[in-house]
Amino acid sequence: MLDIKIWLETISIKVAEERFxxxxxxxxxxxxxxxxxxxxxxxxxxxxxxxxIELYSKLVDHESEAQIESLLNEKSIKYKKDRMWIDSETMFETTYDFNFVENF
Structure with missing residues (x-):
């Protein structure tokens, strides 16, 4: 079973499930x-x-995006990436959506 939080914590960015x-x-x-x-x-x-997975950043953060994409590519996970500016929060949101199936 893939523990998403532990997996994402391997990069040096604060991570939370649902919200901080x-x-x-x-x-x-x-x-x-x-x-x-x-x-x-x-x-x-x-x-x-x-x-x-939602990455929030002040500027477009290519380094953090590359780290997330490296994790996804390492696991051969097909994903959809979107980016948008959140005017009310004055930050960017980069979203990665994906699906995978596990047998147990």
């Missing part, structure tokens, strides 16, 4: 994870995970 109660200085990462659990023969043995 008090956001740290930029840049930081928030991730969210959803799961659909299923199986066969009355046993759950398959987890279909949807994950979203």
């Amino acid at each position: 109660l008090k956001p740290p200085p930029l840049p930081y990462i928030i991730f969210m994870e959803g799961a659909l659990v299923s199986g066969a023969d009355d046993k759950n043995c398959i987890v279909d995970r949807d994950v979203s």
Whole structure:
């Protein structure tokens, strides 16, 4: 089982699941994870995970993006990347969305 938080903590950026109660200085990462659990023969043995990683930064942070993309590429995870400016927060949000299936 891939522990997303531990995995993301291998890069030197603060990480939280869902949110920080008090956001740290930029840049930081928030991730969210959803799961659909299923199986066969009355046993759950398959987890279909949807994950979203959000990188928040003052400027476009190519170095942090490269670190996240390196992690995803290392695991051969296909992902969708989007970036947007959040005017009300005066920061950029770069989002990585992906899905993977695990058997247990």
